[in-house]
Amino acid sequence: MSEPSGFKQASISKAVTSEPKEEIAETQTKTISATKNGITNSEHKEKGQEQNMENEPRTAPTDSPSESAPLYTVFSKGEVRFIIFIAAFAGLISPLSATIYFPALNVLSRDLKVSSSSINLTLTTYMIFQGLAPTVFGDLADTIGRRPVFIIGFVVYIGACIGLALQNSFAALLVLRCLQSAGTSSTVAISVSVAADVSTHSERGKYMGLVTSGTAMGTAVGPVLGGLLSHFLGWRSIFWFLAILVGVYMVPLVLAFPETGRNIVGNGSITPQKWNKPLLSDLTTRYKIKIKNDTIPQLQTSLKRDSSSTSPFTQNHRRHFPNPLNSLKLIAQKDVALLLFYNAIVYTTFNTIIASTPYLFGQVYHFNDLQIGLCYIPFGMASFLAPLLNGPLLDWNFRRVAAQAGITVDRQRAQSMTDFPVERARVPIALPMAVIGAAALICYGWVLEIDGPLAAALVLQFVIGLSVTGCFQVMNVMIVDYRA
The missing domain is CATH 1.20.1250.20 (MFS general substrate transporter like domains)
Structure with missing residues (x-):
């Protein structure tokens, strides 16, 4: 099993500065504690995000709007x-x-x-x-x-x-x-x-x-x-x-x-x-x-x-005679x-x-x-x-x-x-x-x-x-x- 990175850093510090063993142990303990706290906080954050997602209201199943979707109209x-x-x-x-x-x-x-x-x-x-x-x-x-x-x-x-x-x-x-x-x-x-x-x-x-x-x-x-x-x-x-x-x-x-x-x-x-x-x-x-550059592909x-589903005018600007039928x-x-x-x-x-x-x-x-x-x-x-x-x-x-x-x-x-x-x-x-x-x-x-x-x-x-x-x-x- 490999040593924690904090312990390695403490060993190198001892060799260079000849610090007491008690300080090395204290540094190691703080490092390991901080690592555990980081993991714990990350887990709490992920759980919180999951709970927020569950509490959010449901949107339309398909083509639901998002901030990155193009505006329906750019007219003011x-x-x-x-x-x-x-x-x-x-x-x-x-x-x-x-x-x-x-x-x-x-x-x-x-x-x-x-x-x-x-x-x-x-x-x-x-x-x-x-x-x-x-x-x-x-x-x-x-x-x-x-x-x-x-x-x-x-x-x-x-x-x-x-x-x-x-x-x-x-x-x-x-x-x-x-x-x-x-x-x-x-x-x-x-x-x-x-x-x-x-x-x-x-x-x-x-x-x-x-x-x-x-x-x-x-x-x-x-x-x-x-x-x-x-x-x-x-x-x-x-x-x-x-x-x-x-x-x-x-x-x-x-x-x-x-x-x-x-x-x-x-x-x-x-x-x-x-x-x-x-x-x-x-x-x-x-x-x-009038839209952001990152929405152009969606547009x-x-x-x-x-x-x-409409006229092919925008596709090579083809036109046809109007058909009443x-x-x-x-x-x-x-x-x-x-x-x-x-x-x-x-x-x-x-x-x-x-x-x-x-x-x-x-x-x-x-x-x-x-x-x-x-x-x-x-x-x-x-x-x-x-x-x-x-x-x-x-x-x-x-x-x-x-x-x-x-x-x-x-x-x-x-x-x-x-x-x-x-x-x-x-x-x-x-x-x-x-x-x-x-x-x-x-x-x-x-x-x-x-x-x-x-x-x-x-x-x-x-x-x-x-x-x-x-x-x-x-x-x-x-x-x-x-x-x-």
């Missing part, structure tokens, strides 16, 4: 707010264009000398293109990016609005309304995608609520603006107003709105092609890498994973198909209320265009408030369910949703609103049937708008949770 809070604002305003244009038109339906019917049924056909065709346009432009946005598709759609939209303001025939009205719908209807879906690009699951309710509130704002202010413009300036002023509004909006869109598509710029740190860059990109730091792995593949997924079916029912209810109001209120209460437009305020304000109230509620319930499951929530990095009970976090918020909305809809129909008081009809419209829009938002968040 201020940049994210700007992106959400631009996306929300883009989502506002389509419903605004639909509802601003309603108070002028009776006037258009008289001026163009067609029946109310024929004028209502322009609503039907507008909604048809609302459904068809996202299948083309949505796939195109996944291929070439969000920003170029926004610009292309709004250029088409402005041209259609100018044509609508100048036309004098029902045929031109019908065709140009289809073109107007095609140009802007996809912006609602793309705005939701932008929110998903820059927000993690734990904050998605809040940011998607803000984007959805922009869409609801169009419903809120559209009929009022349409009634005012039609009553005082004529129905043509409606389309001039829309063309000017979008033209002004495109200034910050073209100058400063960055590309957010994760298959194009990843988490925002990859410099995109020229057509994806804002004109002021050289004067900003949006595309600088590259993350980007490769993100792009593997790609969207239909989602129907093959049972969970997504069920959500889409429910959303279709909710959206039908929503449009039934707003499309029938001009005729019903004109017949029951004998209102003019301006009065009909003002009657949309309760329904529109409810539609605007619903996502703002639902967003924080969804995020709170997400954190509550995560805590019950023992999962740590990271607001800055992506987390796997494989073992997360997403339905428990989302559905309990939507279910009460669905029941309340259905009951209010039945009462609303009964009130109009018996020519009931206006106040009752408007209060019921508010309840329907609050519940129906809230359900619609929750289902949209769930679809994004399943897909992103």
